[in-house]
Amino acid sequence: MITVIGTGTGAPLPPDATAAVAGAALVVGARRHLAAVPVVPEGAELVVLGALAPALDTIEGYVGKGQAVVVLASGDPGFFGIVRALAERFGAGRLDVRPGVSSVATAFARLGLTWDDAVVVSAHGRALRTAVNVCRAxxxxxxxxxxxxxxxxxxxxxxxxxxxxxxxxxxxxxxxxLERVERVTPAEAAARDWGDAVSVVLCLDETRGVAPVRVTVAGAPAGPDQWALDEREFSHRDSMITKFEVRALALARLGPRLGDLVWDIGAGSGSVAVECARLGAAVVAVEKTPDGAARVRANAAAHGVDVRVVEGSAPGDLPAGSELPELSELSGLSGLSGLSGLDDPDAVFIGGGGRELPAIVTACARRARRTVVVAMAALDRVPAVREALTGAGLDCDGVLLQSSRLAPLPGDVTRLAATNPVFLLWGTRPSTRTGEEGVAL
Structure with a gap:
């Protein structure tokens, strides 16, 4: 039997845990955990937990002989902890898990906040970008x-x-x-050397939903009950908005999800950006006109999501650190270097664009980790966009979407009103990732 003991956050080992350690032939744990054990039986082997594989091999040797093993871990070892690795190697039936209080629960308790409505993400040994995108969303x-x-x-x-x-x-x-719980701005956090004693970082947007609310399902809220919303759900100018039929397929190909970053290039009303954010992704919307950028922000606020809006008609007009070239009237390919100011996206939606559209698609496709979706009305641009997608190493497919909507006629009868046809092309990276562990709901 392997006894897995969560040491909690500063609490002494309970009597039954102390007794388990006293009867062990092997005790495994981080150096600080082993130093805190009050009694270690004479002759027991102590293994300081560093690389996991050698420790598991040592444990297997003792388990094979039927000898007692104790593994010490921080907090709740079943929450992003060593229980997963032990269960995969030895089977859950061989584990006696005695959890302590997790650092996440303790941190929220220090603030007097509930955490049943929080999303927990691990950046320990995992990609930081996933945690950052969850914090953005x-x-x-x-x-x-x-x-x-x-x-x-x-x-x-x-x-x-x-x-x-x-x-x-x-x-x-x-x-x-040594315990410290400090509230800082992101800029203040970035400017400090925090050492190695940090247990957990809470990221709070206190203007959105942090006040106590009644929840039924823990973690991130359930996805929206519908998507591809009617155009009437958004403020737009002269029907300059991606129609819901097009948006529905675009969303299906983009696949926005929690932990993703999506770019919406030439955002217009921001309908695609808002829908991606509603589905859990972090979103950057790029729009060249000030009134368009304001419209995107207003639509995001109306739907209760956070969308970062990048505005400008040339690289020099854009905010420092987030430069992006103007997306329909680029003056040569040199402006594409402005893309370097943004994190690589998982997916990109490009709505519209002028003569420089192929260059825009190429620049985005080189950065996209998963897919690029392009919507356009002009037949003449389809071959060049397709070439740009395939030239960037993406597998390309597409459709011409033509739909007709029910429309009333006098006399209580109905006709079909045709919408403008739209070409939708998408490119998918052949080595698309299947997902990353790290988000707990």
């Missing part, structure tokens, strides 16, 4: 930190984003002397 997030993925890195990534976020950095939780 959701108002209450806990990030389990790791080397290279601490408060400074999280703060730097969020400092130029939308909304007003507060980072709560919880360090050395449970230590009567």
């Amino acid at each position: 959701r108002p209450k997030v806990a990030v389990l930190t790791g080397p290279g993925a601490g408060p400074a890195e999280i703060g730097a990534a969020l400092a130029c984003g939308p909304g007003v976020r507060v980072l709560v950095v919880a360090s050395a939780l449970g230590d009567p002397v």
Whole structure:
């Protein structure tokens, strides 16, 4: 039997856990966990947990002989902890798990906040970008930190984003002397050296949904009950909006989800950006006109989502650190270097564009991790866009969408009213990722 003991956050081992350690032939744990054990039986082997594979091999040797093994871990070892690796190797039936209080629960408790409505994401040994995108998309997030993925890195990534976020950095939780729980801005977090005592970082947008609410399902809210919303759900200018039939297929090909980053290029009303955000993705919308950018922001606010809007008619007009070339009237390919100011997207939607559309598609396709979707009305641009997608190494497909909607006629009868045909092309990277572990709901 392998007894897995969560040491909690500063609490002493309970009597039954102390007894388990006293009867063990092998005790495995981080150096700080082993130092905190009051009694270690004479002759027991102690293994300082570093690389996981050698420790599992050592445990297997003792398990094979029928000897007692104790594994010490932080907090709740079944929550992003060692229980997963042990169960995969030895089977859950061989584990006696005795959890402590997790750092996430403790951090929220220090603030007097519920966390049944929080999203928890691990950046420990995982891609930081997923945690950052979750922080961009959701108002209450806990990030389990790791080397290279601490408060400074999280703060730097969020400092130029939308909304007003507060980072709560919880360090050395449970230590009567060293524990710190500090509220800082992302910029302040980015400017500090936090050392290695950070337990968890909470990212809060206190303007959106952090107040206590009654919840039924823990974690991120359920997805919207519908998408491809009617155009009447958005403010737009002269029907300049991606129609819902086109939007429905575009969303299906973009596949926006929690942890993703989506670019909406030439956003117009921002209908695609808003829908992607409603489905859980972090979104950057690029729009050249000030009134268009304001319209995107207004539509995002009306639907209760956070969309970062990048505005400008040339690279020099765009905000520092988020430069992007104007997307329908680029003056040569040199302006495409402005894309470097944004994080690589998982998916890109490009709606419209002028003579430089193929160059825009090429630049976006080179950066997209998964897919690029392009909507256009002009037949003449289809071959060049298709070539741009395939030239960037994407598998290309597409359709011409032609739909007719029910429309009333006098006399209580109905006719079919045709909408404008739209070409929708999409390119998908052959090595598309299947997903990353790290988000707990």
